[in-house]
Amino acid sequence: MAVSKTSSAVSPKTGANGAVSPSKEAAAPSRDVQLLMYRRMALIRRFEERAGQSYGQGKIAGFCHLYIGQEAVGVGAALACAATDYTIDGYREHGHALARGADPKRVMAELFGRKPGYAKGKGGSMHIFDVEHRFMGGYGIVGGQIPLATGFGWASRYKRDGTATVCFFGDAAINQGAYHESLNMASLWKLPVVYVVENNLYGMGTPIAVSNAITDFSKRSGDYGIPGESVDGMDALAMYDATHRALERAKRGEGPTLLEARCYRFRGHSMADPQTYRTKEEVEDYKTHKDPLNIMKGHLAKVGVGDADLEKIQSEVNAEVDEALKFSEQAAEPEASDLFDDVLGH
Numbered sequence: 492m493a494v495s496k497t498s499s500a501v502s503p504k505t506g507a508n509g510a511v512s513p514s515k516e517a518a519a520p521s522r523d524v525q526l527l528m529y530r531r532m533a534l535i536r537r538f539e540e541r542a543g544q545s546y547g548q549g550k551i552a553g554f555c556h557l558y559i560g561q562e563a564v565g566v567g568a569a570l571a572c573a574a575t576d577y578t579i580d581g582y583r584e585h586g587h588a589l590a591r592g593a594d595p596k597r598v599m600a601e602l603f604g605r606k607p608g609y610a611k612g613k614g615g616s617m618h619i620f621d622v623e624h625r626f627m628g629g630y631g632i633v634g635g636q637i638p639l640a641t642g643f644g645w646a647s648r649y650k651r652d653g654t655a656t657v658c659f660f661g662d663a664a665i666n667q668g669a670y671h672e673s674l675n676m677a678s679l680w681k682l683p684v685v686y687v688v689e690n691n692l693y694g695m696g697t698p699i700a701v702s703n704a705i706t707d708f709s710k711r712s713g714d715y716g717i718p719g720e721s722v723d724g725m726d727a728l729a730m731y732d733a734t735h736r737a738l739e740r741a742k743r744g745e746g747p748t749l750l751e752a753r754c755y756r757f758r759g760h761s762m763a764d765p766q767t768y769r770t771k772e773e774v775e776d777y778k779t780h781k782d783p784l785n786i787m788k789g790h791l792a793k794v795g796v797g798d799a800d801l802e803k804i805q806s807e808v809n810a811e812v813d814e815a816l817k818f819s820e821q822a823a824e825p826e827a828s829d830l831f832d833d834v835l836g837h
Contacts, residue, residue, distance in 0.1 A: 520728070524570060528731070542555065547762070550603060556760065557756075575654050578658075579656065581631075582617035588621050588626050591621065591625065598619055601614060656684045677747040688750070690708050690754065691754050696766075719750075723753060725755065727790075
């Protein structure tokens with residue numbers, strides 16, 4: 492596989508850079524859950540494709556970070572959560588919100604800056620919140636969500652309500668001071684938090700080997716007495732398995748876990764990214780051999796799901812996203828008088 496000279500990427504044929512396979516001890520999710528995994532992954536893929544098109548047409552302004560290629564991470568982890576568990580994320584969060592069950596119409600409306608959006612059209616792409624499904628927001632500050640997730644963990648422990656939090660962040664956030672402060676506190680107080688670093692090999696345009704002395708991020712938890720595990724982030728079942736085990740551990744009072752989801756984004760860091768730091772051959776190799784939707788199709792074939800079933804799901808997903816676009820294009824924009832609504836102290 493052709494890779495850029497500074498890239499540490501390994502051929503996707505080897506199993507997502509050597510990440511572990513699902514635990515043999517854990518039961519696989521039911522056929523219905525696996526079908527839901529595929530549906531939500533297909534929904535995210537189509538949603539993000541159409542969001543990218545709309546951005547190119549000038550219908551979406553500001554920043555837009557697509558989740559194409561990383562769908563298995565968000566969906567596998569989300570479906571391992573109980574309905575009462577919390578998830579929180581950074582700025583590549585459209586997919587995570589949809590993975591928790593967010594309404595595609597309201598997510599798209601937020602991207603369009605329209606009033607029915609989850610932040611009433613005032614947050615945009617990087618600030619999707621869905622309290623109903625306990626998706627506690629996307630944050631534009633690199634690593635800014637990590638101490639917040641730790642706070643949710645403290646609240647769960649204080650209330651003893653049996654809930655836990657899954658916190659997603661990118662590989663560049665693992666070098667932030669807030670990450671280390673949070674893990675130290677979470678370990679000290681045995682907080683029920685699962686930290687998921689989505690290692691897609693690049694921090695913006697910088698290969699991880701250029702910016703990290705240790706590129707096996709599962710080892711970046713050892714100093715705090717927290718177990719770390721590398722997972723094939725292109726395989727939704729592997730993510731489900733690892734997240735499920737980590738959540739069970741957290742809810743037993745044994746403290747946090749760090750999961751390194753080894754994955755790959757098929758699009759640039761953002762819509763403004765020219766992607767000059769990696770080759771087209773590298774991207775195509777991952778698309779050919781490690782597309783998470785194709786991997787999920789392989790799992791579904793083993794439980795008797797055929798092509799006709801998958802085509803029906805894809806048709807339904809396409810219609811759902813088309814409806815979300817139509818809804819967002821026709822929705823009203825916020826009024827100038829809405830500017831100070833929901834502002835603390837106003």
